[in-house]
Amino acid sequence: DADVTQTPRNRITKTGKRIMLECSQTKGHDRMYWYRQDPGLGLRLIYYSFDVKDINKGEISDGYSVSRQAQAKFSLSLESAIPNQTALYFCATSTGNYGYTFGSGTRLTVV
Amino acid sequence: GNSVTQMEGPVTLSEEAFLTINCTYTATGYPSLFWYVQYPGEGLQLLLKATKADDKGSNKGFEATYRKETTSFHLEKGSVQVSDSAVYFCALRKETSGSRLTFGEGTQLTVNP
Numbered sequence: 001d002a003d004v005t006q007t008p009r010n011r012i013t014k015t016g017k018r019i020m021l022e023c024s025q026t027k028g029h030d031r032m033y034w035y036r037q038d039p040g041l042g043l044r045l046i047y048y049s050f051d052v053k054d055i056n057k058g059e060i061s062d063g064y065s066v067s068r069q070a071q072a073k074f075s076l077s078l079e080s081a082i083p084n085q086t087a088l089y090f091c092a093t094s095t096g097n098y099g100y101t102f103g104s105g106t107r108l109t110v111v
Numbered sequence: 112g113n114s115v116t117q118m119e120g121p122v123t124l125s126e127e128a129f130l131t132i133n134c135t136y137t138a139t140g141y142p143s144l145f146w147y148v149q150y151p152g153e154g155l156q157l158l159l160k161a162t163k164a165d166d167k168g169s170n171k172g173f174e175a176t177y178r179k180e181t182t183s184f185h186l187e188k189g190s191v192q193v194s195d196s197a198v199y200f201c202a203l204r205k206e207t208s209g210s211r212l213t214f215g216e217g218t219q220l221t222v223n224p
Contacts, residue, residue, distance in 0.1 A: 004154070031210060042115075042200060042214040043155075058211070090154055094210055100147075102154035 003027050006091050006103035013081050013110055021076045021106045023091030031095065032074040034058075034066060037088040037105070046089075049074055081110040113138040113213045115201050121219035124191055132186040132218045134175075134201035142203040144168075144177055144184040145212070149198040158186075158199070191222045 004025045013019050023032065031050050035043040045058030047066040055066060063085060067075045078085055091103040118133035136142065143162045147155040159168030161177035161184065168175050173188045184201060201215040 033211070035214075040216055042117075042216045043212075044214075045211055048211060092155075099157065100155075100212060102156070104152070104154045 002104065003101050004091055004093055004103040006089075006106050008106060009104065010107045011109070013108070015082055015110055017081050019078045019081055019108070021089055021091075021108070023074045023076070023103060025072050025074075025091075025093045025101070027093050027101055028071075029093035029095050029101070030071065031093060032068065033092045033094070033100075034064075034074070034076045035090045035092065036060065037090060043090065046076065078108075078110075081108075083110045086110045113142065113203055113205060115203055115213055115215035117199075117201050117215035117218050120217070121221060123221045123223065126193055126222055126224050127190045128222075130186070130188040130191045130195075130220070132199055132201075132220070134184045134186065134215060136182050136184065136201075136203050138182075138203055138205060140205065141179070142205045144175070145202040145204065146173070146175055146184070146186050147200040147202060147214075149200065149217070151197070155200060191220075193222045193224055196220055196222050 007022045033048040034046040037043050049055050049068045052068050065077045089106045092100045094100045114137045145160045146158040148158045149155045159170040161168040164179035166177045175184050175186045198217045200217045202212045
């Protein structure tokens with residue numbers, strides 16, 4: 001099993017729908033992150049969490065929310081999806097030192 | 112704020128050619144610097160890192176040297192292979208930013224046989 005698992009791998013949804021992307025990890029890391037990847041823009045941080053009770057906004061949190069249900073689970077929600085949220089979404093974990101472990105990504109298309 | 116700028120891509124090379132992908136950064140103090148690689152359909156993997164000025168990170172034939180005087184961390188490889196085709200991201204981390212990584216735009220490398 002992968003250390004960081006994201007579900008679903010691919011999703012097509014309609015404008016205005018609510019959608020949740022899920023991330024779970026077996027690394028035992030405290031810190032979890034959600035990034036969004038767009039061509040030519042690299043990865044931009046949406047939200048991050050240092051533990052279950054600590055949630056922080058990143059660079060581009062508008063239109064997104066998160067939930068840290070347990071140390072191992074960190075979900076990203078789009079309350080009302082819009083087409084410019086079409087992107088590749090990555091979950092990552094770290095210990096706070098140097099190593100980040102990334103999931104394989106969720107490709108989201110909003111039509 | 113912190114930022115990372117990579118050379119404009121994409122880059123296309125023939126097998127065994129020399130590779131350089133430029134990366135410069137803006138940050139106060141002494142950030143840690145990283146190169147990540149993303150193979151098609153996969154997440155990002157750490158390729159190499161350097162944590163202080165003049166450090167050289169190396170892995171799988173790739174090297175990058177942390178140059179504080181030029182705020183750069185250019186990625187090099189002497190002889191690329193087809194299997195090196197991927198997207199390469201330069202990134203920095205400041206301790207004061209809570210271990211968050213700031214990424215460059217990414218550079219698509221294609222190596223032809």
